[in-house]
Amino acid sequence: MLRDPMETKETRESNAGEGQSNPSTQLGERFPKSTEELGRLRALGVEAARDLCGFVDRSPTPWHATAEVAARLRAAGFTELSERDAWALAPGDRRFVIRGGSSIVAFVAGQEHPAVGGFRLVGAHTDSPNLRVKPNGDYSKSGYQQVGIEVYGGVLYSTWLDRDLSIAGRVMLRRKDGTLEARLLNLLRPVARVPNLAIHLNRGVNSEGLVLNAQKHLAPILGLGKESELSALVARELDVPSDAIAGFDLCLYDVAPSTIGGVRDELIFAPRLDNLASCHTATQALLAVAGQPASATRGIVLYDHEEVGSRSAVGAVGPLLRDTLTRIVEAWTGREEVQGLRRALAGSLLVSADMAHAVHPNYADQHEPRHAPQLNRGLVIKSNANQAYATDGATAASFVGFCGDVGFAPQRFVVRSDLPCGSTIGPITAAELGIATVDVGAPMLSMHSCREMAGTLDVHLAIETYRRALG
Known part of the structure; x- marks a missing residue:
């Protein structure tokens, strides 16, 4: 096997030479290093992962997942909007709208009109194979x-x-x-x-x-x-x-319940982690920032039908997000802005959150050797030159900053050059709206299996990073 010319003997030994992540993907310098700090962080990961397990078990279908998200939003003071009604919004309002029972957009109105403050969004999908x-x-x-x-x-x-x-x-x-x-x-x-x-x-x-x-x-x-x-x-x-x-x-x-596993409670064994784990962490991030004033309107969009191409009234190809953002711009009480939606989108960012492929120890040669994420090492930035992912240098750089604020360096994923690449809502939404987008996700194994596997610490790191992304 050809070696990376930049790889040292020590790096080869630590990475076992089989497609493991290079040192740039490890936890950042600001990440807690002491045993006490790491123990506290792992405990936060297990706590967040247990909440994720409950979320997954109450969400056996996209309709149940949307209902579970709505219940959490209502408990935090969000109220539902009807698409049949005229909307009126003021800074700080907490609202959500459901379409088709299986897709939901929730947001906190910013202190500035969206034409000035823009939108900060995290997107995911409610459906699973x-x-x-x-x-x-x-x-x-x-x-x-x-x-x-x-x-x-x-x-x-x-x-x-x-x-x-x-x-x-x-x-x-x-x-x-x-x-x-x-x-x-x-x-x-x-x-x-x-x-x-x-x-x-x-x-x-x-x-x-x-x-x-x-x-x-x-x-x-x-x-x-x-x-x-x-x-x-x-x-x-x-x-x-x-x-x-x-x-x-x-x-x-x-019917087997989701559970925490691994010798040190470092693993999650559960169904539908792709992509309910992203729905959960996005929702928890929005709830965490809901009471903090910000100029931008912050929100989440959780679509159905991503796993079958998103081409539906409630999928990413449909008009759900555009309709909602348009109405937010138009509903600003007592203030109109010329070309408001176009100005808002030009100053906005979407984090497309979908689970990422962790390196599989039994099939490490199926991964691109220098882009092989590991569990519990933090979120992954996903890139593809052919635009199966919407990430570019500018949006990746922004997301690196969010991860750095939490204290870790993001991992990177690209598919092997001789394999086709999957896709997600990122490039679809970017093409539909012209919004700057980065595709990311927490690493996992057994993707699209009836039962999947992920890391407990990554749940906590995802929530904290999406909090920073929402601003």
């Missing part, structure tokens, strides 16, 4: 009652096998007067399972690999006989007649 119930899902086969599923996003199929699965989502009910009511559903208990095929009937699976067909092999078993139909179970759970159910958006999820 999973299995979703088809409209006509119930069917029987070989004596089993099953439900048809459709794969949502880039699912790692095999990780959904032999899991205790429940079902949650949004159900549309038709009232007696003909109007519709959206109701959240969470069965909470295990009601489904996708069983593996025994090795006796698939002798080559360990040497030849497991190949799964989404149509044939991922349909869960709900029980035995028609009395185990999902449609009847949903009606019983909501205490409504079956014919009252007019539509639904239902997802399967693993």
Whole structure:
């Protein structure tokens, strides 16, 4: 393997020579160094991570995640705006707006009109890859009652096998007067399972690999006989007649709770960390700065449908953020500014927060050797020359400053030059609005698995860094 000519013998030994982060990605000089200081910091990380675990467990679907964010906002004095009403805003107002039940924008109005103060935003997404119930899902086969599923996003199929699965989502009910009511559903208990095929009937699976067909092999078993139909179970759970159910958006999820792991409580084992971890840290950062006056209007935007391309009314390609920012500019009480939105956007910054790939010790050669983030080393700045990420030199430099204020040097990620690069809401929002954007995220392993893994300290560092980014 070719060595980096700038790499010393000591660096090679400390990094084990397998794609580990170089010294520039380590904790900064201002980072606490004493045992006592590091212990205090780790305790803050575990505390923040436990709150994240509760957030994830209460958010099995994008609709639940949005409801959880809204509940935290309301508890901190934020009030909901209706898109059907005219808005009026004054400095310091705390507001949020929900679209489609699964996307949310929350903000604290700045002391200056946005044309002067600009916007400081953190963006993330509420959805995660999973299995979703088809409209006509119930069917029987070989004596089993099953439900048809459709794969949502880039699912790692095999990780959904032999899991205790429940079902949650949004159900549309038709009232007696003909109007519709959206109701959240969470069965909470295990009601489904996708069983593996025994090795006796698939002798080559360990040497030849497991190949799964989404149509044939991922349909869960709900029980035995028609009395185990999902449609009847949903009606019983909501205490409504079956014919009252007019539509639904239902997802399967693993009922095993999120937990803190590792020998020293340094790890998080949980589902949907991509990207509920970013939703959580962005929300907590906004709540932390909400009572501190600032010239800029500070906010978060949490979109649905990122995992399937963002092309929807509630996704980043849709007009949600532009509509909201336009109305904020127009709603400023007693003050109008010429070309206000364009001036505001020209003086704004968006931090696009989505989880990043930590180096995998068993597959270190899949990472670019000098851009291989590690858990609990702080946030990662993500770059791509072909604009799969919106980061440029100027926005990266700004974010380096935010990390430095917290006391660490950010890590860096670029994909190997011989591999395609994923993307996120950053370049979409930047292209739609022309807003300066940096793509970042906390490092993690097992991305897009049914169960994922991240570092506890990184949760605390993310909240503190996004606080600085919001100003």
